[in-house]
Amino acid sequence: MKYESFTELKEDCLKCEKCPLATTRTQVVFGVGNENADILFVGEGPGENEDLQGEPFVGKAGQLLDKYLQVIDLDRKKNIYIANIVKCRPPKNRDPEATEQDSCIEWLRCQTRLIKPKIIVCLGRISAQKLISEDFKVTRQHGEFIKKGNIYFMGTFHPAALLRNPGNKPDALSDFQALREKIKELNIEI
Numbered sequence: 001m002k003y004e005s006f007t008e009l010k011e012d013c014l015k016c017e018k019c020p021l022a023t024t025r026t027q028v029v030f031g032v033g034n035e036n037a038d039i040l041f042v043g044e045g046p047g048e049n050e051d052l053q054g055e056p057f058v059g060k061a062g063q064l065l066d067k068y069l070q071v072i073d074l075d076r077k078k079n080i081y082i083a084n085i086v087k088c089r090p091p092k093n094r095d096p097e098a099t100e101q102d103s104c105i106e107w108l109r110c111q112t113r114l115i116k117p118k119i120i121v122c123l124g125r126i127s128a129q130k131l132i133s134e135d136f137k138v139t140r141q142h143g144e145f146i147k148k149g150n151i152y153f154m155g156t157f158h159p160a161a162l163l164r165n166p167g168n169k170p171d172a173l174s175d176f177q178a179l180r181e182k183i184k185e186l187n188i189e190i
């Protein structure tokens with residue numbers, strides 16, 4: 001699929017019925033932020049609050065994400081874009097199945113082609129395994145930058161996982177600080 005504009009892309013995505021999640025969703029959660037951002041954050045899939053409000057990361061995990069972003073002067077309303085691997089909520093917040101991820105990933109690819117980010121931050125295992133490598137281990141590889149094509153990828157802890165395991169918060173903070181350094185190194189204006 002080739003889209004020239006975000007408006008067209010979003011219009012089609014909101015009508016998507018490519019997988020069974022379309023039958024249980026309240027609404028498609030397309031993404032939020034600056035469509036010209038150099039930094040793209042990718043989570044796993046909408047939860048209950050996101051499904052109801054139509055925006056990624058608006059629940060407790062999202063509030064924690066916003067705090068980490070603020071520490072390094074990033075802001076979803078200003079200089080980043082946030083999307084998910086799957087755009088519709090998996091029932092009871094289960095992991096999105098491989099078939100659902102495969103049905104949905106083209107929407108993210110189209111978003112990525114239009115945004116043209118220099119850095120993609122994968123929030124959690126599902127996102128990192130889909131976008132970086134199949135066997136990505138967050139506990140071992142978090143904070144590492146891997147260049148694929150013209151884009152630097154980095155995987156870090158999912159904020160919901162940090163709420164369950166607060167012991168990983170210092171490591172997550174250092175990943176965000178490493179991101180800040182990478183932004184400087186690449187002369188990205190934020």
Ligand code: URA
Nearest residue numbers: 043044045046056057
């Ligand atoms: N978790 C995710 O991975 N994405 C969201 O949008 C919300 C919670």
